[in-house]
Amino acid sequence: MFKKEYFKNPYTILFLMILTAYIFSVVCRFYWIFWASQFNEYFFNDQLMITSNDGYAFAEGARDMIAGFHQPNDLSYYDAPLSTLTYWIYKFSPFSFESVILYMSVFLSSLITIPLVLIANEYKSPLAGFIAALLASIANSYYNRTMAGYYDTDMLVIVLPLFILFFMIRLNLRKDLLSLILLPFFVMVYLWWYPSSYTLNVALIGFFLLYTLVFHKKETIFYIGVILMLITLSNIAWFYQSAIVVLLFCFYVFKNEYFKLKFLIVLGMITLIFLILSGGIDPILYQLKFYIFRTDESSSLTQGFVYFNVNQTIQEVESIDLSVFMKRISSSEIVFFVSIIGFIWLIMKHKSIILTLPMLFLGFLALKGGLRFTIYAVPILALGFGFLIYFLREINLKKYNLKAVNIIVILFVFLSLIPAFFHIYIYRAPTVFSQNEASLLNKLKSIAGREDYVVTWWDYGYPIRYYSDVKTLVDGGKHLGKDNFFPSFVLSKDQRSAANMARLSVEYTEKSFYAPSNSLLRKDILQAMMRDYNESNVDLFLDSLSRSDFKIDTPKTRDIYIYMPARMSFIFSTIASFSLINLDTGKFNQPFVFSAAYPLSNDNGEIILSNGVSLSDDFRSLKFDNDVSADIHTFIELNSIQQDDYKMIPINENGQYYLFYIKNSSIPYIQFILMDKTMFNSAFVQMFFLGNYDKNLFDLVINTQDAKVFKLKI
Template identity: 40%
Template sequence: MRLIWVYQFADYAPFHYNGQFMINTNDGYIWAEGARDLLSGTDTNPDAKEYFDKFHQFNDLSPVTSAASQLTAFFAKILPFSFETIIFYLPVVLGSLVVVPIILIAKDLKNLEMGFIAALFASIAWSYYNRTMAGYYDTDMLNIVLPVFLLWSIIWAIDTKKDIFLLITAIDILIYRWWYPQSYSLEFSFFGLILAYTLIFDRKSGYSYKLLAIMMLAMMNIDGFIRLGIVLAVFYTFKQEKYDKYLFYILGAAVIGFLFSGGLEPIWLQLKGYVFRNNVSSETKGLGLHFFTVMQTVREAGKIPFETFANRISGSETVFVLSLFGYIYLLYKKPIMLFSLPLAGLGFLAYVGGLRFTIYAVPVLAFGIAFIITEIAQKFIEQIGVQGAQANRIRFLLMTILTLGILYPNYKHIEAYKVPTVFTADEVKVLDELGKKANRNDYVVSWWDYGYPIRFYADVKTLVDGGKHSGSVNFPVSFMLTQPQVEAAKMARLDVEYTEKTYTFQKEHKKEIQDKNLTIFSNIEQMTKDYGFTNTNEFLKSLNSDIKLPKKTRDVYFYLPFRMVNIYPTVTLFSNLNLMNGAQKKQPFFFVSRNFRDDGKRIQLGANIFLDKRNLMLTLGNKTVPIRRFVRTYYDKSMHLHKDVQLVNFTSDINVIYMSNYNTFLIVDENTYNSTYIQLMVLENYDKSLFEPVILSPSAKVYKLKI
């Protein structure tokens, strides 16, 4: 199933670069960057260390210590495939491993047919496929595999009470934490269920207390190798009966170690980020600035309708309802499966916390629908009264038909799920060329969606990316892209230099920051104070005057892709507010039309939006207004941009831009028309004292800051 996408786009050139498929998730490029840098540092070339020092720069945020990067680098080192092939196909291989613990759990429940059906279903269910398909190179490729392995080890530990499962459970937690540091909440939920089980049903069993103790030690918020050493030492102690009298002392020490290492803090932070969230966040110290929170713009963290919720877990609403009923019935018939509730609970959190969580409910509800199928088949055989080989044939035939029925909606989704790669080949060519022109310590200004791929392909630094995109760091970048060129250029120089200065301060005063809990203010607040203002709004106005800028330490480039047209309104949200009180300003007018229709006299740009070709009057619903300008852009055979600008009515605030080669109309107000993004990317009207063009491609344009 995961190869369907590969077959569909095998000959589609825009999804290939250097003869290789590109990945289709933005976040994958951060792990690819870390793996690339690790490989450059472990090359057999005698100058590899020097090369690594040049390739991996201070403050470049390359995740060379992350598990995904390290595992990828390991595979790239030992396997005879290209780096691009490995990162593209790794999700296919690792994601499919979820079938192994599912089968092992079913073995404990003595129902292998159920396990086989559940494995088939879970491995291709809607949301699980989406996040483990070919090219979806991200931590999700093991984020479900590892907790399902943890569920298996817990079930077998409780059922068999064998010492080996104490160690397996602890090691699974260690690996899970290494792979995905945000695994705290799920691990703690498993721990809580085991604690409840022990206190209610198994208070006299020393084994359950051993399991609790070794889990808590594995969950401590300290270095993984230290935890591994502690786990091995405690496991050895538990193997010696003479030390059983110290069991509760060890358990108490484990609880104390967990709490004092800050074990609960990450759980609260995740709940705060995904459940208890606000539109605007404020800094509690200093000037008390207010910023727009990024979680409100991340689709996977938003609330979802029931239909989407059900489809992503089971492929259809009908199958979801049957799966839920089967899961509840399975819990009744096999109470040991109550330990799967943390996975189900986290999956159901998607209903309020965002669609990204649905993936956790997939394997447990797969057990539910599989159990229903096996029960139906068994009851049917009992009703018709056949026995022996004939009964088995009929039972297997019925299970096969029902299984194909529940798999079909998920197959249809996979067949239709034709997601694009993150960038097209033309866009990557621009970044590849930029990497040859820019220094590795230079910065590239662009929106956070493109931060990781920019760093991977151009090997430069970025101000924002998929992990560094809080409201306070997004504000300056949003300001640069949506304000006029003078203000944007000055903010770019300021933000880059302040970013580097903050990194240096944090490195040189690390101990002092920790000991005295010093507050590191956002760049924009520090700028406000340094320039003698107490009101950040007033400081921002001063950028239009002749202020003294910091000394230039590196070059700054603006990477402006055409695709950003689609998210421009979202980009504006982060800087279009009063920082002193958090009040949102009037949203700029911005409308994109690609499915327009020309009837000769009028162009229909959207529902109830028409442009009269004779007098260039714009009809918006029941209102007809004049436009300020009509601009047509087009490329000649040499791919040089030309523009025809027709001034219509200076009293109007609305402009219409027809980008003929893109088959796109833009309707924008005057402020948006004068924004740096529109002027530089759409119109190539750049202030020669502030910017110089570096790469002018239809897919993306790059300008170098001159101040």
């Protein structure tokens, strides 16, 4: 048994605080496991599936690493950091692969508790860090992106910069060599783990330099710290970086007398010049263009076509309102305001906490750049919350009984955590795919070859590659406007156009991997097609794909499958947007309608739908939310999508809209779909909903209520 004196040791207390906060974070994340385990549709291979779409990219990479190979140009995340870490954990643990990817985020993301407690300990206030760790570990945005099943790099994307900040603060306060040598290596690990962290690392290093110039301008150890960190940003191999850092560190330790101000300035300038020449500022420019100026790289790559800007369709990069912003960071508005007050007080008390401002500012960028950034502000404001509670506790200890004060503190902290507990309870995220969908794709794996392509929307690219072991045109990492144009065209145009474009886009995509980097084929596949088919007008070229006499001269090298899931009904309007535009202007040629909805109420002979449309109860007319009335052309009653069991009831030949009524739908929250003629004639609607596919162009190889898979015959 432990002796009482052990618990008086500050290191023991520090360890117990870290351990308690860590276990608290892990236990909270197990609630989703408990909840999801009730539903069989969330299981595959006797384990719960993951909840993050992008996670399947790393799962595919880890799977390929275990197999020891992957196909050329299959876009596999082979050797990616998360894939590599997963590979080693799987290799040296007794757990199944599915269990490893399910639980990794639970145990790794909870490591956030360690640097928070350690940072507070540097200020002789470990209790403040303990309170901060409790809040930060389960705050809304951090929990959402690190919960059980959220298999993605986010599990360490906040932990690692917090360790960088810890060693920066420790170096500032102690001026010790241990912090000096570990600081650049944590920057290096962070860059390896999450290459997009380059901008944040530059900001942290720049702020550290600015802080040094203001408060420690005569102390050389801080300048050498900046130089060592800058070396890790250079575009050279990690072992060269490590060697240079270690050699320079040793030189500083044993020959400190050489490190005068002039020498450091020269050394710093040489490092900075090398950094710029190696393309060091390119990642910063890209982040600014995409998230702040909202420009799409595909627009700059092509001189003629204006594609649909993909970042306009991603919720994570949309601006958010203030209330959502505060709740995502601190779980409630009240705790957010308390945290702001505490952080201001913390800066006044310990000026070195200013070094955390780059992370805080990046979190506040969410108000402009999108909700995904709020995660960065979570631990910083949590420190403010923890220190304010600690400060108030210390004040009241002078007036009141220790036990009474501690009880009040515990009660207040618990009440502050209740919004986070409630969020965990209600945030019941589904798995990316259902058991039926995963089984369907696993079946496709036995039909298709590894070199074959599946054409579908980018949302499903990673999971399809993981379960079916095939290639895809687009995925969560490759979906610029110029990429998404092709699957959008295949799904939203007529079947012959879809078939021709599917074959052309796949074959040209494969050829593009071997083309020179500055060739037209690498810059814009559509323009390369037009050049090869002797057509200068894009509209004429695209229209020609619908003709029966269109001849594909490009040799067929592989089979192509088209995946049409029922869930695509939710986003089909967005999907169609990428190809139903004028490529010369970027504007829509004409408005189109595809709107899925469910009934809200039946009032005075009208059925009110969730999309704002009011239907007459005889299904002959409709009224939009702006009171504009319109007639129904045809009413389609679907009894079974899988069995192609439906009735088409003509209503008004002059009507503009087609109304689908889906009985026994496998699609949650969809019972009605309203569309115009353009959408009604699309390949997706005709082939998936109505089973009306051209037997000369396609074979139906998989048919379920959740999805259909067609094999291209040309």
